[in-house]
Amino acid sequence: MPDQNAPTTTGLTTESATLAGELFGDGVGTQAGPPAVPAAGTGTAGQAAPGAHSHGGSTPTGSPAERFTSTDPDAFGVPTGREETWRFTPMKRIRPLLDGAPSDAHLTWTTDLPEGVELTSVEAGDPLLKGLPEPVDRLAALARQRCGGAAVVRVAKEAQPDRPVTLGLAGTGSDDVVWGHLVIEVGAFAQATIVLDHSGLAKYAGGVSVLVGDGAQVKLVSVQDWAPGAVHGGQYDAVVGRDATFTQVVVTLGGDLVRLVSNVQYAGPGGTAELFGVYFSDETQHQEHRLWVDHAVPNCTSNVLYKGALQGEGARTVWIGDVRIRPAATGTETYELNRNLVLTDGARADSVPNLEIETGEIVGAGHASATGRFDDEQLFYLCSRGIDAETARRLVVRGFFADVVQRIGLDALQDRLMASIDERLGALPALDDQPVEVA
Amino acid sequence: MSVLEIRDLHVSVGEGDDAKEILRGVDLTVRSGETHAIMGPNGSGKSTLAYSIAGHPKYTITGGSVTLDGEDVLEMSVDERARAGLFLAMQYPVEVPGVSVSNFLRTAATAIKGEAPKLRTWVKDVKTEMSGLEMDPAFAERNVNEGFSGGEKKRHEILQMRLLKPAIAILDETDSGLDVDALRVVSEGVNKSREDSDVGVLLITHYTRILKYIKPDFVHVFVAGKVVDEGGPELAAKLEDEGYAAYVKGAPEVASA
Ligand SMILES: Nc1ncnc2c1ncn2[C@@H]1O[C@H](COP(=O)(O)OP(=O)(O)O)[C@@H](O)[C@H]1O
Numbered sequence: 228m229p230d231q232n233a234p235t236t237t238g239l240t241t242e243s244a245t246l247a248g249e250l251f252g253d254g255v256g257t258q259a260g261p262p263a264v265p266a267a268g269t270g271t272a273g274q275a276a277p278g279a280h281s282h283g284g285s286t287p288t289g290s291p292a293e294r295f296t297s298t299d300p301d302a303f304g305v306p307t308g309r310e311e312t313w314r315f316t317p318m319k320r321i322r323p324l325l326d327g328a329p330s331d332a333h334l335t336w337t338t339d340l341p342e343g344v345e346l347t348s349v350e351a352g353d354p355l356l357k358g359l360p361e362p363v364d365r366l367a368a369l370a371r372q373r374c375g376g377a378a379v380v381r382v383a384k385e386a387q388p389d390r391p392v393t394l395g396l397a398g399t400g401s402d403d404v405v406w407g408h409l410v411i412e413v414g415a416f417a418q419a420t421i422v423l424d425h426s427g428l429a430k431y432a433g434g435v436s437v438l439v440g441d442g443a444q445v446k447l448v449s450v451q452d453w454a455p456g457a458v459h460g461g462q463y464d465a466v467v468g469r470d471a472t473f474t475q476v477v478v479t480l481g482g483d484l485v486r487l488v489s490n491v492q493y494a495g496p497g498g499t500a501e502l503f504g505v506y507f508s509d510e511t512q513h514q515e516h517r518l519w520v521d522h523a524v525p526n527c528t529s530n531v532l533y534k535g536a537l538q539g540e541g542a543r544t545v546w547i548g549d550v551r552i553r554p555a556a557t558g559t560e561t562y563e564l565n566r567n568l569v570l571t572d573g574a575r576a577d578s579v580p581n582l583e584i585e586t587g588e589i590v591g592a593g594h595a596s597a598t599g600r601f602d603d604e605q606l607f608y609l610c611s612r613g614i615d616a617e618t619a620r621r622l623v624v625r626g627f628f629a630d631v632v633q634r635i636g637l638d639a640l641q642d643r644l645m646a647s648i649d650e651r652l653g654a655l656p657a658l659d660d661q662p663v664e665v666a
Numbered sequence: 667m668s669v670l671e672i673r674d675l676h677v678s679v680g681e682g683d684d685a686k687e688i689l690r691g692v693d694l695t696v697r698s699g700e701t702h703a704i705m706g707p708n709g710s711g712k713s714t715l716a717y718s719i720a721g722h723p724k725y726t727i728t729g730g731s732v733t734l735d736g737e738d739v740l741e742m743s744v745d746e747r748a749r750a751g752l753f754l755a756m757q758y759p760v761e762v763p764g765v766s767v768s769n770f771l772r773t774a775a776t777a778i779k780g781e782a783p784k785l786r787t788w789v790k791d792v793k794t795e796m797s798g799l800e801m802d803p804a805f806a807e808r809n810v811n812e813g814f815s816g817g818e819k820k821r822h823e824i825l826q827m828r829l830l831k832p833a834i835a836i837l838d839e840t841d842s843g844l845d846v847d848a849l850r851v852v853s854e855g856v857n858k859s860r861e862d863s864d865v866g867v868l869l870i871t872h873y874t875r876i877l878k879y880i881k882p883d884f885v886h887v888f889v890a891g892k893v894v895d896e897g898g899p900e901l902a903a904k905l906e907d908e909g910y911a912a913y914v915k916g917a918p919e920v921a922s923a
């Protein structure tokens with residue numbers, strides 16, 4: 228019977244109380260220096276104390292190096308796994324997506340396009356593609372180059388489609404890499420939800436570029452419900468227009484390896500970006516989510532909430548949350564939070580929040596990161612109402628996921644995802660033999 | 667007819683060298699139908715007593731006994747205690763993200779009753795109790811205690827007491843942080859349970875204010891981890907006039923709290 232408070236072999240911080248918000252102490256702090264090179268002590272949750280950190284906006288942290296971007300895959304070289312951006316990734320398993328062998332393999336598309344929405348494609352070299360944010364790593368550059376062109380979802384300006392745009396993207400089991408690029412262009416003042424629903428078996432390198440028009444409200448839901456063995460890497464970019472709101476909900480459940488890089492930039496003042504994510508890593512699954520929010524214009528807001536759970540030997544998650552507030556970005560308000568729930572021994576969660584502040588004139592900036600076991604206070608509360616420890620744990624874990632899944636706002640999809648999570652929790656042996664009476 | 671008996675209870679918090687004795691020999695008996703007020707200054711150990719009876723893992727029992735109808739409560743797990751008939755309305759109810767109030771209440775009721783309550787009567791019961799506590803029905807779809815105001819949290823605690831119908835209810839500072847309106851509503855909820863059931867109530871409070879609404883049969887003055895004086899409702903009136911000063915003199919470490 229594993230002691231809930233015993234350190235795991237990975238040296239994770241497993242104090243059960245670390246998920247309790249009120250118990251956050253100062254921990255992971257602000258680092259000066261390039262965002263890609265966290266200071267010592269922030270590399271993994273194992274070394275960094277769980278912490279919450281708020282910045283009143285008075286102490287800029289200096290000017291970090293610019294992030295390198297290019298449309299040329301070779302400009303990045305071939306990663307060895309020692310690079311900062313690749314050091315967490317299992318290189319052997321992602322290798323096909325970095326080798327770049329050309330292929331004609333495709334995913335099977337099932338689309339539901341409401342009125343006011345069109346799906347077309349553009350050739351490589353189209354002016355639309357030239358204006359997009361550039362790839363930040365070799366994988367993303369290869370995806371863009373090899374797929375030659377892009378699929379384009381267009382939501383007309385001021386359109387308010389009566390239902391979500393749904394793109395079911397299913398792997399066919401081909402061993403060849405599928406290279407893909409999707410551009411989502413939402414006109415000014417439109418309101419739309421776009422669901423990317425990934426399933427099946429594939430090796431998929433897919434970029435997604437979202438252009439959010441001025442005043443538009445866009446929600447992008449990306450579900451990674453891949454079959455076992457699938458490998459998925461990709462760069463998601465959002466360019467948020469003036470006074471626009473972009474909400475992204477990433478749900479990563481399946482696949483062998485998923486590595487998503489989500490970047491946000493603002494095209495005008497007054498923009499809001501909400502980045503939600505939930506992931507559930509089982510035995511041997513690697514799930515990596517890297518975020519980069521670049522505040523370069525005034526009065527924009529970003530809010531990041533990613534929650535993950537891990538169970539089983541070799542379950543592995545990585546969350547990197549970089550937020551940069553440039554000198555021009557006065558009036559910025561940003562908060563990012565990552566919580567990881569380690570359900571069994573032998574799993575490892577890395578969590579690296581990183582905030583770069585280059586102006587003192589902001590509304591607020593904070594980040595928090597916590598990795599641990601169950602919250603004993605929550606379990607006690609439920610048990611004190613007669614609910615047995617096993618059921619209480621299930622409720623807490625289920626609630627942990629539901630907290631983020633609820634943000635999708637689509638009942639049928641939420642129910643499907645929660646059912647899939649329930650099923651996997653049902654196979655959780657350690658739930659049965661962890662006592663609630665722990666100090 | 668139930669009886670909760672607490673005998674010479676000693677409780678400490680912290681481990682090893684950091685261990686600190688909080689309860690220093692508490693004796694108390696609560697029977698069905700009785701209402702006992704426990705009054706004491708901040709830091710005197712009132713919540714420690716409540717949590718120890720409920721079985722919070724943070725507290726270590728170092729001596730004494732707690733029994734419910736002769737059964738050893740200290741041997742029971744937290745959920746067994748609740749199923750045996752104990753209920754604790756917490757001073758600081760805990761947020762449980764992603765778990766809706768309605769799901770939580772139904773799961774709890776199922777656990778306490780040993781079977782799922784019939785859906786139709788259950789929904790009606792919940793609605794009735796919520797309206798009695800002047801709670802908006804939309805409340806049921808919110809996540810447990812998440813973003814609740816202080817008053818909403820306390821109403822939610824009393825809602826649970828109404829629905830779970832315990833034999834002995836411990837109310838830990840249910841009155842603190844409530845405005846007069848909310849205090850009245852919450853007190854009426856407690857009084858309703860006293861009328862329509864045989865519940866024994868252990869009402870923990872710092873102020874005498876709530877005792878105007880919920881009349882205790884017995885008042886116990888709690889200082890520095892034990893009961894230092896006992897009496898009837900007249901003792902509350904005395905505390906109202908004189909405060910805890912007379913009792914606290916001998917316990918300087920609490921005087922500042
Ligand atoms: N985890 C803890 N570690 C150390 N001291 C604690 C802990 N919890 C409570 N205490 C101390 O125990 C004493 C009694 O606390 P409590 O039972 O909450 O008092 P009350 O409810 O009467 O205000 C206080 O001095 C408090 O600081």
Ligand SMILES: [Mg+2]
Nearest residue numbers: 712713757839
């Ligand atoms: Mg207290």
